[in-house]
Amino acid sequence: MIRLIDVQKTYDNGTRALKGVSMKIEDGEFVFLVGPSGSGKSTILKLITGEVTCSGGRLMVNGYNLNNIRPRQIPYMRRTLGVIFQDFRLIEKKTVEENLTFVMRVVGASPREIRKRVPYVLQLVGLDHKGDRLPTELSGGEQQRVAIARALVNNPQVIVADEPTGNLDPQRSLEIMMLLEKINELGTTVMVVTHEKELVNRFSKRVVAIESGRIISDGMGGYYNNGSV
């Protein structure tokens, strides 16, 4: 579960990115976080992943209170999250399988667990036959699938995706979104940050709209439904 209570964030250069954001994402939910560039979407994501700390308010992520979390605890908090980036961020010198394996190594998984889990996750994202390929040998859509597999491999409570379809064509974007929906149906909470209105509207999910550091709408069923964005 993710909970933000009146969260504020002011960067060192004086920019007020968030001006009191409150929201709650329950376990098992699928949430789109939408808004124009500079609205504060990425800041919320960075706060959730512990890359930055909030200037005011309270923030809880999967049982961790990020207001007073010790630096040593941040890696353990991050293990409850699976993060997907717009630019995939795969390690180019490692094969698809190795990109997943090393993430399991991070949490101290045994070789036996790794041998069992990696093929399963690759199958889930439809890449079971491409485990020995390097990321550079794959298409953009396939690379994003690897990134999703990597986010999923440690069985996180929440998957956080930052513009996961930003570098993909509409067909591949839809496939990726459907894959995330499938993962959500299997029980993982999914939070997708995007500004692709058409894509959001194709799914009947909860949409939280943010603008100028404030939530301007929060409801079910599409980006434009409340007409505020």
Add this chain to the structure above:
Amino acid sequence: MGQYNMGYHIKEGFHSIFTHGLMSFAAVCMIVACLIIMGSFSLVAINLDNTLGDLEAENEFTAYVDESLTEEQARALQTKLEAVANVDSATFVTAAQALENYKQRYVDSEYEELFDLPAEVLRHRYQIHVVDIEDLAETVAAVEGVSGIDGTQAALDIAQGFVTVRNVAGAVAWILILMLLVISLFIIANTIKLATFHRREEIAIMKMCGATNWFVRWPFIFEGMILGFIGALLAFLIQWGIYSIIVAAIAEYGGLQLIAIVPFKTLALRVLGAFAAAGLAIGAGGSFLAIRKFLQV
């Protein structure tokens, strides 16, 4: 470190050396260069110390026996003299032997006219070697206190000079070696930082996936240690070659016979051990310093 991770970190360390071959080569070259500079200076210091030690060992002073004592009584003083603290040995020289030594020393000189003097004008004496030249003044005083000894002749200024040179050389050597060690550490840290710079993305990904700082560090530290060890072995072989060439050159040049060269074989294990330890420490320390900045994700 997790039970499954040690092997993984070592494997990753090795793997990384080959996947970033050029930077690994650069790091090894830097380690070799730093170790050879440090090693050469240390070997010069060791040889200087050895040469000074030899010169010190040749240092001795003369203790004159009271003229009223017979030769037999004079010889009996040897035990008492050797019992004095810091006296290594006391060699008895009769007045006749002293005259003979005098003649040999000043043959073909203006003092030749004194050769006809009877031996009795000289006194029986002892040539006394000391253990530690630093305590020469105290030893001379103690010998003068021995009954039957009537005066001494000791080059206290020269002895003090040796002590000063040795102490200064030792202190300078240590300071320079420490300075070179610190400089080497920073050079290696910067080389590894350069190598790490294009892997910052990889580190950021690891951190975002929940890797602890130590999980990220270990492969880099192992990599640094492996490179450090390889650098140490290469530096050892090159140092050996350089040393042998210099020794051969000194042996050929007669004017440098005063220099007492320590054979490399007697130093080899020490040099190898010191290089290996320094290489491992520089490699590990350099890696530790280099990736600090990239861990702040």
